[in-house]
Amino acid sequence: MLAQLLCQYQDTPGGLLPLLQAIQEDLGYIPGEAVPAIARVMNCSAAEVHGVISFYHDLRTAPGGRHTLQVCRAESCQATGGRELEACARDLLGVDFGNTTADGVITLESVYCLGNCACSPSVRLDNDTYARVDREGLAGLIASLRQGAEDTA
Ligand code: FES
Structure with a gap:
């Protein structure tokens, strides 16, 4: 598939990022x-490829966990307790x-705005966004994931 x-992307102008996203999706x-190989087909250096991967926080170079918890670290969430939530998640x-x-x-991933600023601080767990999350709410979400993992183990 790689x-x-x-x-598919080798002749696409500006195709490096879409290619990386497609690889991660796959x-x-x-x-x-x-x-x-990515650098060769996109006619750039490996350093440039690494630069793009490291710039975009949602691109990863190792397999992720079964679930992804994204904590919003953008301005509105930061102003409403996001920093405490970040520390709590860690x-x-x-x-x-x-x-x-x-x-x-x-x-655990960073995200910079979930489009839910009016109800910040926000987190996203897989495909679901949660609003006005506090320490207890985050602890509950994480506990439910761990419980679900134990139940399916
Ligand atoms: S700043 Fe966090 S949802 Fe917009």
């Missing part, structure tokens, strides 16, 4: 060993942003 995506992450999960818990259940 080879097919490389062919594989769940962008394997480091794919970077040289404490409860035991990982920093961009990483996955040791049990492989939850990946």
Whole structure:
């Protein structure tokens, strides 16, 4: 599938980011060993590919967890308790942003506005957005994920 995506985007002007997004959509992450081939077909350097991957927070270079928790770190959420929520997420999960818990259940990511500013602070868990999240609410969300992981183990 990677080879097919490389062919699909190789002649697309400005196609590097869409290609990276397509690879992540397909594989769940962008394997480091794919970077040289990506650079070759997009006619750029591997350093440029790495630069784009590191710039966009939602691109990852390792497989993510079964669930993704995104904490909004943009202005409105920051002004309404977002910083405390960030610290809480790190404490409860035991990982920093961009990483996955040791049990492989939850990946913690930053996001810069979920379009839910009027009800900030906000987080997104997989495809669901939660508004006015406080420490207790976040702890409850994380506990439910962990419980669900135990139930399916
Ligand atoms: S700033 Fe957080 S939802 Fe917009």
